[in-house]
């Protein structure tokens with residue numbers, strides 16, 4: 001992971017290297033076997049070099065803390081450091097626009113290598129870009145969530161991006177149901 005992070009910070013594979021302040025490789029550890037994959041850094045992440053540190057990140061922290069407090073996975077304390085958090089794109093798209101197909105194509109090898117290095121038990125895709133990349137099908141979160149997929153031996157689930165929950169509080173309940181699903185699947189076989 002350290003080696004990949006070093007390469008990410010020096011990456012010039014796409015045009016986003018010209019507009020970024022810094023690249024954002026990821027944060028956390030492989031130990032817990034849980035990975036959250038978001039979309040791309042925003043302004044706060046670009047400034048601080050760490051994923052999910054802005055408003056959406058604070059909500060993700062709250063979700064992880066709630067999982068910990070509910071002891072969804074007994075014996076595994078859950079916080080930012082016991083999971084791994086990263087994004088499909090490692091650099092901020094200008095004005096937080098959606099990732100472009102060629103950017104995803106250039107950047108996704110880093111994510112795939114991170115996942116190969118972590119060898120997680122379960123991956124949680126936050127939002128459409130992570131879901132479509134790692135599940136390999138197009139669809140809405142509504143259609144994709146609630147199911148167990150496989151990615152290179154890991155289980156994989158899909159849920160709404162925390163930024164979507166900030167825009168629409170109706171997504172909060174399904175996200176919590178998805179976290180319960182994540183825990184059940186983490187604990188089974």
Ligand code: URA
Nearest residue numbers: 038039040041051052
């Ligand atoms: N949104 C993301 O998808 N990733 C971040 O790191 C921050 C916000």
